[in-house]
Amino acid sequence: MRSASSANAQTEQCLDLATAWSKHGQPEAEYPQSRIAQSQATLRAAILAVMTAPESSPASPSARHLTTADIRRKFLEFFQSKEHLILPGHPVVAPDPTTMFTVAGMQQFKPQFMGAPAVFNEGASKRVTTAQKCVRMDDIENVGRTRRHLSLFEMMGNFSFGDYFKRDTIAWAWEFLTSPEWMGFEPERMYVTIYVDDDEAFRYWTEDHGLPADHIHRFGADENFWPADAPLKGPNGPCGPCSEIYYDRGPKYGDDTWAEYADTRESARFLEVWNLVFPEFDRQGLDENGEPILAPLPFKNIDTGMGLERVASVVQDVPDFYTNDIFAPIIGKIAELSGRPYEGEQSVSHRVIAEHARSVSMVIADGVALSNTGRGYVVRKVLRRASRHAYLLGLNEPSIYQLVPLVVEKMKDGYPELVAEQERIQAAIKAEEERFLRTLEGGIQRLSGLLEDLGREKVLSGEDAFTLYDTYGFPLDLTQEIAAEHGVEVDVTGYELALERAQETARAGSRFGKSELFDAGAEAVQNLPQTEFVGYDQLDAEGDVLAVLEGETAGHKTVVLSRTPFYAEGGGEVGDTGRLEWSGGEGRVLDTRRVGGVFLHEVEVLSGELSQGQSVRGVVGPERAAIQRHHTATHLLHAALRAVLGSGVRQAGSLVAPGRLRFDFTHTAALSQEELAAVESLVSRWVSANFPVSWQEMPIDEAKAAGATALFGEKYGDTVRVVRVEGDVDYSGQAVSSMELCGGAHVRRTGDIGAFVLLSDENVAAGVRRIEALAGEAATAWVRERLSASAKAAALLNTSPESLEDRIAGLQGQLKASEKEVANVKRQLAEAQMGGGGSADTRELGGFQVASLKLSGIEGGELRGAADRLLEQSGADIVVIASDKGLVVKATKDAVAKGAHAGQLVGKLAAAGGGKGGGRPDMAQAGITDAAGALGALETAF
RNA sequence: GGGGGCUUAGCUCAGCGGGAGAGCAUCCGCUUUGCAAGCGGAGGGUCAAGAGUUCGAAUCUCUUAGCCUCCA
The missing domain is CATH 3.30.980.10 (Threonyl-trna Synthetase; Chain A, domain 2)
Known part of the structure; x- marks a missing residue:
């Protein structure tokens, strides 16, 4: 328990690095227009710099021409030179079930941080370094709107599993960032934060590296401790202070000072680039005075995360991630495809599309399929957000998939697996784009119908807007936009209410569905030893009965053995069935399941008694x-x-x-x-x-x-x-x-x-x-x-199985022809009985000319046809045709206008004919059994 | 795992208790030496499947399947 929760907290801590600018609840400012123009100019300059790459540029550190890939590579090389083992990053599919995606660089090393041996495919090492793609898709609404929210970012990490500690990691971070051989950041522009009483870190920063004291700020446990606030609030377990490294990007990014940052913790100028975490304590609760008990850990770890995109934006001196060497070309391609330049308000769309195209590609490459549930759904939502923005840019055909080759080109250096997956990624994205565009089209149609129905009202109800979204997948912002074109507003409050209600029911609904039935048994079994499974080689084995519990169904027993040949359900394979034998009795094993390493046999006792301590022989049945x-x-x-x-x-x-x-x-x-x-x-x-x-x-x-x-x-x-x-x-x-x-x-x-x-x-x-x-x-x-089914079918049709197909097609044709002929014959039969209308009985009733006729052997559809013809032939206002199966009444338009009502008439006639019926004023029908009776009631019906 | 919606002609869809429809496509005439041509006509349907309610179900109810969609 302890390991999971502290690991989780660790995860959050790392996430904080990526979102430090909004963590205090202050939403980041929208993109300032002036900065966009500036960023375009800088972008061009940056690209130019990358391409011409002079050995050293006078106005910048020597590293300025580095691409993101260069920085990634250099980071790994740097730590390799410090005897770190380079390990591949984990796929974005999280290595443990505590999170949906990999969200932190250290996530794959949780076992090592908990004391597992530091042995990997690549070898054994207590010092490792990785480039880890991290995915954070639960808060995507800010991506593209702010300077540095990303749904996928890269964490460069160096890790120590009980090896080096605080002094070394500070020294190396400093060397990597400031040495002209590596990143070449100007030392006078470096600032750090440390935990309030971490004098040790203070000493290293000032004495070892000459950082002036006014470039160091001390923050409390809410800011510079991992997990945040751990000393007072817990959880118990490994924890420790951390130290964050900042870079001063200079006054062109804002006039604020470091002192201001320390106060507000908001700054465009001071950029956090690295977080060094020093887990050195084992929190053991609070003492009698309410003070935390922090015992030193027997072995201390190091966990760091350098934000690759952040360092790249410093190195390339670009104002934000979107003007760096990875996103700039992608944004350029979007501008080219859409014909809309990257400027003004619409630039949000360029950023959203570029960012999401990259993250979605990377996630799909790691094997996540777009779907309606779980991880696949989250990715799909992100892709749809991008799709929506593409649509806003006037791209109403699949286009995001065309960005994939660029993404692959830009990312393949760190993630070579992308190359092989490119085609699959493109196909998946294109298919989803097509589906979404269809959805949009349907939504637009539906919305214009709603707007038409609105008439002169000027507000579309929140209910309607929500139905569009919930049922038809049509996003609110598009609804608002289209409504606005018609001068109509959308009731957003009502929309949000409806959304909340729907979420509530979804949550309530999903709480059930867990099998709680079995939990009682699971507890009873928890203290039993692991079952020895011998069933790979033996189908027949002796074991001792360790426990006998009530089975899942009444009368059955759940039996735990010390040793068993029965395979327990798992890995898709169903549990074994078979027999148990013991002296004095036997039973049938109906199913085998497992809780942890304990095997549970569902047994129907056929004779004798089963009790603890007994020796039994298990025999796996032939199904195995x-x-x-x-x-x-x-x-x-x-x-x-x-x-x-x-x-x-x-x-x-x-x-x-x-x-x-x-x-x-x-x-x-x-x-x-x-x-x-x-x-x-x-x-x-x-x-x-x-x-x-x-x-x-x-x-x-x-x-x-x-x-x-x-x-x-x-x-x-x-x-x-x-x-x-x-x-x-x-x-x-x-x-x-x-x-x-x-x-x-x-x-x-x-x-x-x-x-x-x-x-x-x-x-x-x-x-x-x-x-x-x-x-x-x-x-x-x-x-x-x-074979026997087709032989039987063939025999029924007097043919061979080989010619079944032809034979059936032939018969179908014949059947259809016969049906037509029958319909014809029935019509002729009706006509013959009508005798050209002459045999109808016509009289005046209630001011109408009423023609009535009794036919036999005619029903439903034919009666209607006959009524039509009689109406024509007789010239009557109303016709009534009855058989012993049904009754039809038809009235002419004029008669209806004068007050005739076939429906009411048929009701009365049907009652007299032993049935019921109804219909419209001009046509009505009923099912009856007595034609003569129905017609006899004609006089009284008017 | 839960909610909402859809399934009708080859295609796109309307109809929502009482004769299965439209547009496009197909075929046949007529008209017209022309750009999505015009006019007239014809063929094409287990109204997703199954059960129920009803005198009567494409239409209402339930079950199942497939698809769309939102949420967890």
């Missing part, structure tokens, strides 16, 4: 063999999909059961028949080649280094099991190479799978497809069933 076939088949399917569709395929979930397998994976388009056939035959070939399947346990780092496929968002322990299928098919050259982290049960050789058949490919979410398939007996049984 079928499960193993399906599980290995799933791995082959995964490999085949990647072979046929490309490496864009990533597993997104799976189910392995004795009777079938289901595999979800990321892919944007439906699979063609050819692709399905290719995948199926590839798997079949690998099956018949009878490759060996092997598995072994190894440290997770080793497995990842070997290239084993791990699942996104899945948590693995230190030791993992790797299942491998490798081999080459002699006659086709189609090699299989499958290596997955997997705890499931598998067959020994691929040949054991037997048969393999793909059943279906369907869409489960945007960008995710699902394949169902069968292996072994389930597959052959399915094929047999299909």
Whole structure:
């Protein structure tokens, strides 16, 4: 618990660096116009400087011509020269479930900060350095509107796991920033903040580096402590002071002074570029006087974060991130595509599009698929915000995807994986842009309908505006803009009320749905030892009963054994079933689940008693063999999909059961028949080649280094099991190479799978497809069933299965022709009975000429047709046609005008004819059973 | 996980208890030596699937599926 919460606080601390300018609740000022003109000029100068790159520019530090990529590289090189191990940053998909995305440089090192050995794929080292892409998408409304909110930013970090401490990290930060060999910042422009009583840091800054005392400011625990306010408020655990480094960008960025900054903590001139955190205490609560107890930590860590974009803006002397070497060209491209220059109010849109295009590309590259839920939804929202701004710039065709090559070009130095993913990123963004533009179009149509209905009212209700947003995805600001064009205002207060209400119901709704049923059992099981699982090799094993609990359904028991051959549900594979035997009794195992490392067997006791301490024999049932076939088949399917569709395929979930397998994976388009056939035959070939399947346990780092496929968002322990299928098919050259982290049960050789058949490919979410398939007996049984079904169908139609298609098409044609003919015949029958209208009985009733006619064997539609013809032929005002199935009354327009009402008439007649009915004044019908009775009531009905 | 909406002709959609429609597209005539031509006509539908309510359901209710959308 302690580790998670303090880690979380750490995370927030790092985020604060990125948003320091707004952390005190003061929203940042909107973009000042004068600064934009200035920034354009500076932008050109910066780009020019980058391109011509003189060895040393007189007006600036020697580092001024560095690109962002240069700075990133130099940072890593610098710390490598200080004996740090360069590690790759973690994907933006968070390494732990406490956050949705990776939000801090240290996040992947939480285990090391908690004492785990500092051993990585790249080697063992207590000093590491990384470039970490961090994603923060929960507060995107400010991105583009302010100087330096970004939804994706890069944290350069150097970390010590119980190695060097405060003095070294201060010295290195100073050297990297001020040495002309590295960043070359002028020392007289450097300022730092320290924790109020951190005299040690003060000494290092002043004595080691000659920083004047008036360039150092002391802040309290709210500002210069990690986690913020930890001494008084907790949490307990590792904590410590921190020191932030600022750079004075000079009076052209504002007239404020450092003293003013210390007071208001708001400044455009003084830019925080680096935060050094010194966790040196173990908080152990408060003493009797309410003072915090801060014991020294046995080993001290260092955790730092240098904001790459911030340092780059200092180095390049640009007023904000958007004029740096990464964003400037992207913004230029947006101006080019839209034909709208980067100036004035609309420049917000350029910034939003550029920033979001970069962050969304990076996130998609790390395997996040745009979707309607969770992480995928957050990314989609960000992309839609960009799309909306593109629309505001007059881009009403997909265009953001065209920025991707630029993003890749600018970022690939630090993140080479982008290159291989470029096409996939573009496809995903383009598809989403198309969808959004369709949504906008529909919304515009709907909105203009609403505006028309408004008439002379000048306010569109908040309800309507909210429905547009909530149901049709049409954003409020566009609603306002279009309404304004019609001189209509939008009731924003009403909109916000409706939004709040909707959020409330969504929250309330999602609170349920957790299975609380099982929690009681989980507690009882918590203190039991881990179950020894032997089921990979043995299907029959002895164990002792450690606990017997009430089962999930009445009469069943939940049994915990010391040792078991039963596999517990996990990794998509269902739990094992089978038998338990003991002296004096036996039971059926219906399901096996696990809580942590404790296996729970759901048992139906057939005879005898089960009690704690008893020795029992577990025998796994025959379903296991079928499960193993399906599980290995799933791995082959995964490999085949990647072979046929490309490496864009990533597993997104799976189910392995004795009777079938289901595999979800990321892919944007439906699979063609050819692709399905290719995948199926590839798997079949690998099956018949009878490759060996092997598995072994190894440290997770080793497995990842070997290239084993791990699942996104899945948590693995230190030791993992790797299942491998490798081999080459002699006659086709189609090699299989499958290596997955997997705890499931598998067959020994691929040949054991037997048969393999793909059943279906369907869409489960945007960008995710699902394949169902069968292996072994389930597959052959399915094929047999299909064959016999088509044989039976063919027999019914007196044809062969091969010509079923033609035969059915032929019959359909015949059926349609027959239906038409029947309709014709019925019409003729009605006409014959009408005898050209002559057989109708016409009389005057209630001032109308009323023609009535009794037909037999005619119903519904034909009665109406007959009534039409009778109305024409007889020249009557009202016609009544009845059969023993129905009744139709029609009246001419004139008759209706004079007060005739077919609907009322039919009600009375139907009642007399044993039925009910109704209709319009000019036409009405009823279902009746007695035609004579209905017609007999004609006189009295008027 | 929860809320809202949609599904009708090849396409875009209207209709929302009482005869399945429009525009575009297709085909056939006529007119016209021309740019999205004009006029007349025809073909094309399991109104997503299933159950229910009703004398009667595209229309109301429920279930299911697919899609869109907002939220967690």
